[in-house]
Amino acid sequence: MSTASVLYDAPGPRAKLRYRLYSVLVVAVFAVVLWFLYSGLDSKGQFAAEKWKPFTESQIWTTYLLPGLKGTVVAAVLSIALALVIGMIFGILRMSDHRWVRIVAGTIVEFARAIPVLILMIFLYALYAQNNIFPSDQLSLAAVVTALTIYNGSVIAEIVRSGIRSLPKGQTEAAVALGMRKSQMMITILLPQAITAMLPALVSQMVVALKDSALGYQISYLEVVRSGAQLGAAESNPIQSLVVIAMIMIALNYTLTVVATRLERWLRTRKRGSRTVVSATNLTAPPGMDLTLGAK
Secondary structure, three states, rough: OOOOOOOOOOOHHHHHHHHHHHHHHHHHHHHHHHHHHHHHHHOOOOOHHHHHHHHHOOOHHHHHHHHHHHHHHHHHHHHHHHHHHHHHHHHHOOOOOOOHHHHHHHHHHHHHOOOOOHHHHHHHHHHHHHHHHOOHHHHHHHHHHHHHHHHHHHHHHHEEEHHOOOOOOOHHHHHHHOOHHHHHHHHHHOOOOOOHHHHHHHHHHHHHHHHHHHHHHHHHHOOHHHHHHHHHHHHOOOOHHHHHHHHHHHHHHHHHHHHHHHHHHHHHHHHHHHHHEEEEEEEOOOOOEEEEEEOO
16 A cells, blocks of 8 residues: 655556656667667677787786776775875864864865865876975876875865764763763764764765776876776777776775675674673672662
8 A cells, every 4th residue: 555755645556657657768768779889889890809809818907907907096095094084183173162273174174175186186296296295206196196185085074074963962961971071072982983874975985086096197197097098099999998997997996885885784783782782781780689679
């Protein structure tokens, strides 16, 4: 039996039939588009075996794809780690009891979020090159990591702030009643609970950082997209190279999502286990007291 709510009216038989027809129509249109794309590519010989043969040779992987994959992973890991640290710090600073600290931290975060990542990379690359801040062979890596850290750190700061704000006020009130300092309360009580709630949003931002590392292509950073473009130019198979690069990026993002999902599940299981232990400890009767019969 269909039920209705305040925000949603359950569809009736005609509406359900109409939705099914729309779904079938969309699938049919999508299938036709895919068929036209396949036919057009096949007529140009894009699915010929010789176009895909280079990817079966180990030399192609060691020369192009693996160095590019290494560059992508290095830039993503460094920027994600630094962005998590920066985001945690500025997210906490935005909740400071001092008004001037909140204003300064909020201004920095909003400014960092407003700048496009590509423009920031190009600016930092030019800045580092003119002032010889990094060795010439590390300029592009430094610019990519710094830009991704600044942007993703500012977004993570907002995630941290919203995650902590979403906790029940009773957590903060209980910590204050126990005489805890704000730093102690934040580290031992609020952050451990907020991390579990923030993890899906943090994973999404990590995926963004991983994909945005491809923007380093514009400042000559050797990452997987750039190496794929070089391979396509060398072997005259740009479409096949980009398809392989897309599959590699999908595999990386999927792996990151799976690891984060398992981590979130482990954290929730651990939290439930700790609550059970605490409850059992609280129910332990003191000497001379029976919980079921009262005082002896």
